Amino acid sequence: MKLPSENPVRVIECLKSLGLTKYEALVYIALLKVVTATASEIHEISGVPRASVYTVIDQIIDKGLVSVSQSAPKRFAAISPEDAITRLMGRIEKDAQYARDSLSSVYRERMNPGLGTGELIWNIYGIENIKKRFTDLISGAKREIRIIAHPQFLTTDIQQKLTSRANQINIEIISPHWVGGIPKKLSVFIIDPPEIPKEFDKVKDMMAGGVCIIDGRYVLVILGLGEEDAVALFSESEGFVRFFVRYYALIFDWAKKTGMKEAAGN
Amino acid sequence: MKLPSENPVRVIECLKSLGLTKYEALVYIALLKVVTATASEIHEISGVPRASVYTVIDQIIDKGLVSVSQSAPKRFAAISPEDAITRLMGRIEKDAQYARDSLSSVYRERMNPGLGTGELIWNIYGIENIKKRFTDLISGAKREIRIIAHPQFLTTDIQQKLTSRANQINIEIISPHWVGGIPKKLSVFIIDPPEIPKEFDKVKDMMAGGVCIIDGRYVLVILGLGEEDAVALFSESEGFVRFFVRYYALIFDWAKKTGMKEAAGN
DNA sequence: CTCTTGTTGTTTTTGTTATAACAACATTTA
DNA sequence: TAAATGTTGTTATAACAAAAACAACAAGAG
Incomplete structure (x- = not known):
């Protein structure tokens, strides 16, 4: 037996x-x-x-x-x-x-x-390492967190982590869908995944994991969800951050036009 | 710096x-x-x-x-x-x-x-391993614990362990002295270390660590306190246990005659 | 005598540590 | 501009140590 x-x-x-x-x-x-x-x-x-x-x-x-x-x-x-x-x-x-x-x-x-280390873009490899770094960042945020998330990345533990911080700081999440109840204080915006033409499928895959902007000062970009080949970029570089802040605004606006279902907790 | x-x-x-x-x-x-x-x-x-x-x-x-x-x-x-x-x-x-x-x-x-494993006498080497085994035995005792202890062996953590069990089971300790307060429910008997003639010094060293009888069924004999050469014997063997139960009684009686200071907690 | 136990070396293998060589590229110098 | 020099990233491979596997043997028991 x-x-x-x-x-x-x-x-x-x-x-x-x-x-x-x-x-x-x-x-x-x-x-x-x-x-x-x-x-x-x-x-x-x-x-x-x-x-x-x-x-x-x-x-x-x-x-x-x-x-x-x-x-x-x-x-x-x-x-x-x-x-x-x-x-x-x-x-x-x-x-x-x-x-x-x-x-x-x-x-x-x-x-x-010695160097302007803040201008560098850092790579983090492996899905586990990325998740760990992600939760570390969530823990360290001072003011606000903005996330464009692939739902696969919003695992239970990360949702919990986000929820636990929602009382102290402003958290905004844009995602194709959300599993389970949405806690108070957490602004979740559900959007339909953008219709990307077939020939751009690779681009879609590239952005699979999502974007996370912390306090408007750091950005974590997750570039794949496969167990093996997952990579994330992290940077405090001003230009890098500015790009993704705009990118976020773009997605937000675009989603609003095409009928975003707001699902913010009261 | x-x-x-x-x-x-x-x-x-x-x-x-x-x-x-x-x-x-x-x-x-x-x-x-x-x-x-x-x-x-x-x-x-x-x-x-x-x-x-x-x-x-x-x-x-x-x-x-x-x-x-x-x-x-x-x-x-x-x-x-x-x-x-x-x-x-x-x-x-x-x-x-x-x-x-x-x-x-x-x-x-x-x-x-398959074998009468209870008849065996087990060796445990190393002071740390012995202490750990000792506390494990204290934790596992069902009815009573009788100890003849070298004070060096009654370290703070072991005293705590004993104290914590004193409410559930009967604990008797014979020792040359005791450091710190004696908790309620713990029967501690202070005896002067026996006057052993010089030529038997080695014997004295051998018994340095002490004897511990658990529920009248197991015995742990500690044979040295040096960091390196410490050994303990453990056995459930009937004869072995009987010997040490008698040995304990002997010490107890002898101490009573030569003026044992009882220091039992009320 | 034969088998098992306990002990001691010796070889093989594996993983880490250390060195060497090299292509790609950037920097300096003539 | 061309040659010399130096740095970076990569690969191969030698040296070494720890672990694993094997071989040999003395001592004791049946």
């Missing part, structure tokens, strides 16, 4: 990012299955070469995941997965905290931009 | 356990120092070979820690350490959760002891 989620490879990958090696993970998992085992039994269950079992076991004993019996032959037993993972995470969190502290002080004391 | 805590090697180790390589860490830290840099500048600041900078940068771009400019030459910028570490930790926590879920189901469905 296998649970659907039981993917041995995936579990091992996970344990690796908690600081175990493949063998350590295999041996630990083997021990979870049997309460108690000798080195040879571990070898049989886990597939780890018998000779390696001993050194590997030593390593996970050091990590406190396993204890050894006095008997001959020695028997080994694993602690519960909850305890084990808590223990591994504990170490990592301690490290994370140390890194946070050290790096924050580096960050605060860092040199100031 | 350096902070005392700024240890570059240590920070890199920490970032490694968050899943970065040494080079990735070096490059990221270099970027934190300067807001923006070209590949060559990164090379100069970080000491990473210039040719390697490009591949390393690609890797941390994938991880979302850095973005690239459109300019020529390309310029790179890092996200804030808080954001970066949060992001890295996010991945790890997701992995931890997955591992927790998968392994718990393995753990629940595991085979039952």
Whole structure:
């Protein structure tokens, strides 16, 4: 009776990012299955070469995941997965905290931009990274946010983030449609997606993700939604921002003419 | 102006356990120092070979820690350490959760002891691992806990743990002394450390850590407090437990005769 | 004697680290 | 303007270290 989620490879990958090696993970998992085992039994269950079992076991004993019996032959037993993972995470969190502290002080004391860094256009790759940056920007906005959004990009968590900020700052969203209820304080304008002639399909794809203007000072342009090839541009460049502010106004006006359904929360 | 805590090697180790390589860490830290840099500048600041900078940068771009400019030459910028570490930790926590879920189901469905596993005596190495196991046992106790403790072992967190359980179960502690106030419900008996003749000093050292009897069914014996060589024995073996129950009674009686100061909380 | 256990080296493999070479392009110098 | 020089971005590949896999063997148990 296998649970659907039981993917041995995936579990091992996970344990690796908690600081175990493949063998350590295999041996630990083997021990979870049997309460108690000798080195040879571990070898049989886990597939780890018998000779390696001993050194590997030593390593996970050091990590406190396993204890050894006095008997001959020695028997080994694993602690519960909850305890084990808590223990591994504990170490990592301690490290994370140390890194946070050290790096924050580096960050605060860092040199100031020698170059007009604000004129640069930055690339961000990968849909996850883009989303994260997007929510960071939403969090950091001081006055207002204007968004032209592909609905696919307005995922639940981003909607939540927007909603949570709607009390403090002015948020305007233009989108072909909106899933779920629209919260108060959030101005959402539903427009029909513009009828773009077939031959311009590529352009349509390019602008797929949308545009986000923060405080009239930064712009994030999302250029694709595919898992792999997603790219976003980010800039504080005056010209860049001006272009997209106008672009936004254009879309807004155009949408108004062609019958935009306002759906602002009261 | 350096902070005392700024240890570059240590920070890199920490970032490694968050899943970065040494080079990735070096490059990221270099970027934190300067807001923006070209590949060559990164090379100069970080000491990473210039040719390697490009591949390393690609890797941390994938991880979302850095973005690239459109300019020529390309310029790179890092996200804030808080954001970066949060992001890295996010991945790890997701992995931890997955591992927790998968392994718990393995753990629940595991085979039952073929051997009289209860008769075994288990070794636990390392002071940290022992303490962790100790607190786990305290958490799991059903009825009562009896402890003969070396005061060095009764650290603040363990005292807290004991205190927090004192309402539900019966806890008795025998110790040469006790630091801080004794909470209600906790029976603490202060005894003078037994006068052991000089020639038995080694024995004294051996028992340094103390004995802990849980529900009269499990025993944890701690055999040393040195950071390195600490070992604990754990067993459910009937004989083993009986021995230490008697040992406990012996100490208790002997202490009473030689004038034990009871210091039980009311 | 035979099998298992525990231990120790040694090889293979893998991933990271380090160096070298080169094409494309920009800058300087004659 | 042409040649020399330097920089950038890319690729190939050598060196190295850690992990994985294998081989050999002494000690003890049956």
